[in-house]
Amino acid sequence: MSKPDIDHHIFFDGETLPTNRADVIEHLDAKIEVPSNMSKPETIEAWYAEKRPGVLKEAVAKTSFDGGFGRIASIAFAVGNGPVVSATSARPAVGDVPAAYDIEKERKLLGRFFAACNRVRNHIGKPPTLVGHNIVAFDVRWLWKRSIVLGVEVPEWWPVEAKPWQKEAVFDTMTVWEGVGGRISQDRLALALGLPTKSDFDGLMVADAWERGEFERIRTYNGDDVETVRSIWKRIVGWREPAVASETVAEAPVETKEERDAAVDAAVKTSQNGAGFKPGLRPGFRPAVRAESSAHATTGAAA
Structure with missing residues (x-):
């Protein structure tokens, strides 16, 4: 073979x-609901103050797994x-x-x-x-x-x-x-x-x-x-x-x-100036199609 x-x-x-989009974060925030086992006003108020920010942060973090957001x-x-x-x-x-x-x-x-x-x-x-x-x-x-x-x-x-x-x-x-x-x-x-x-x-x-x-x-x-x-x-x-x-x-x-x-x-x-160190990225993000070297030469941010 x-x-x-x-x-x-x-x-x-x-x-x-x-995401860093304000509209998406606002949408996620609006979708957050109080746990169904909570009914007392003081308990709900405490949950909003203590837990809601963390719930929103987690929801925003999960958008990194979705290419749409x-x-x-x-x-x-x-x-x-x-x-x-x-x-x-x-x-x-x-x-x-x-x-x-x-x-x-x-x-x-x-x-x-x-x-x-x-x-x-x-x-x-x-x-x-x-x-x-x-x-x-x-x-x-x-x-x-x-x-x-x-x-x-x-x-x-x-x-x-x-x-x-x-x-x-x-x-x-x-x-x-x-x-x-x-x-x-x-x-x-x-x-x-x-x-x-x-x-x-x-x-x-x-x-x-x-x-x-x-x-x-x-x-x-x-x-x-x-x-x-x-x-x-x-x-x-x-x-x-x-x-x-x-x-x-x-x-x-x-x-x-x-x-x-x-x-x-x-x-x-x-x-x-070659492989083995970390040279700067060439303009246009252009690696050689048939490179002779197999060395790891990661480069800096694209211009």
Whole structure:
């Protein structure tokens, strides 16, 4: 059985935020009802004062799971074995104005992600396979919904109606591992496969971290998730790194200290401008379609 062409795959993940729309929050607030077992006026008054704010906060938090109301905090993706790129919907700080969510940044983020996906499609001559964890039930449709709300054009081939078993369109690592209807967290699956797992941060912490202005932490976490899901995919399908042809290397002459120092300086400069560190995002959110490096090079917010 032949192994799939990794260059035909887009590995991606998104982090989401609750709504910030006043009309939606007002609607949710109006829907809150006093528990049916309460009848005394003083009990109801106490519930309104003590419990209602928490109930509303929870209702608002749940909108992050619905693409019709939630917002994108960040998107991270990688084409084939290329570098991971990631960006947030936060505009940069300007003078005394701190960095914060920007709906226009979110629109650009979506548009540039879809543009990158379309470039892959045009390059390979067919829709790429989307790879992620729980993306059939969540990410694919969530992004489709949010794009419609924001007026962002969705690629005509975007597999919003894909079934879990249609792995040419969508390779959902959760469904492939557990079967249709089964559930397992990406972290637990990574643990089962002996891959690196998350530390002290997870998706449920994103909204609070966003409120604290920890945009870079969210972006990095998002990128790490894509690296993990790509590693999971490789293990499941049995993909191996291409063998590198060996070469006969002549014995190098003994270097002086000055020559060694110069070589180290050159290597550092090369690494800082390439894979291995975290370079800034190139304008237009444009990862290479056929990247030579497989290093994790998550990047900053899109311009």
